[in-house]
Amino acid sequence: IKRRAVRHLEKGRVVIFGAGTGNPYFTTDSAAVLRAIEINADVILKGTRVDGIYTADPEKDPKAVKFDHISFNDCIDKNLKVMDMTAFTLSQENHLPIIVFDMNKKGNLAKVVAGENVGTVVND
Numbered sequence: 745i746k747r748r749a750v751r752h753l754e755k756g757r758v759v760i761f762g763a764g765t766g767n768p769y770f771t772t773d774s775a776a777v778l779r780a781i782e783i784n785a786d787v788i789l790k791g792t793r794v795d796g797i798y799t800a801d802p803e804k805d806p807k808a809v810k811f812d813h814i815s816f817n818d819c820i821d822k823n824l825k826v827m828d829m830t831a832f833t834l835s836q837e838n839h840l841p842i843i844v845f846d847m848n849k850k851g852n853l854a855k856v857v858a859g860e861n862v863g864t865v866v867n868d
Contacts, residue, residue, distance in 0.1 A: 791847025796864035
């Protein structure tokens with residue numbers, strides 16, 4: 745419920761959204777971006793199995809190079825699969841940065857929230 749989520753945020757609480765939109769053809773990535781835009785979030789945190797965005801899948805290509813920062817347009821030009829294209833372009837159109845980080849490494853979420861340089865930042 746948007747009103748309740750915003751109220752919790754106003755009180756300095758953390759709000760974590762779980763679940764999808766309940767609509768076919770829309771992924772949980774799309775749901776996350778929709779909800780983030782709805783509450784005027786500052787950033788999307790995308791926890792994955794790898795520690796950021798690479799030139800190729802680092803689990804398959806040991807020569808893949810990690811990006812610390814990359815633009816939305818560069819991701820599109822390089823055909824990098826950050827999230828589904830609907831969610832990605834919705835984030836881009838609303839100037840909502842994305843931070844991609846390794847969710848399996850202990851302490852990473854706290855580091856990201858604290859503003860430490862963890863993973864890859866996608867922005868304009």
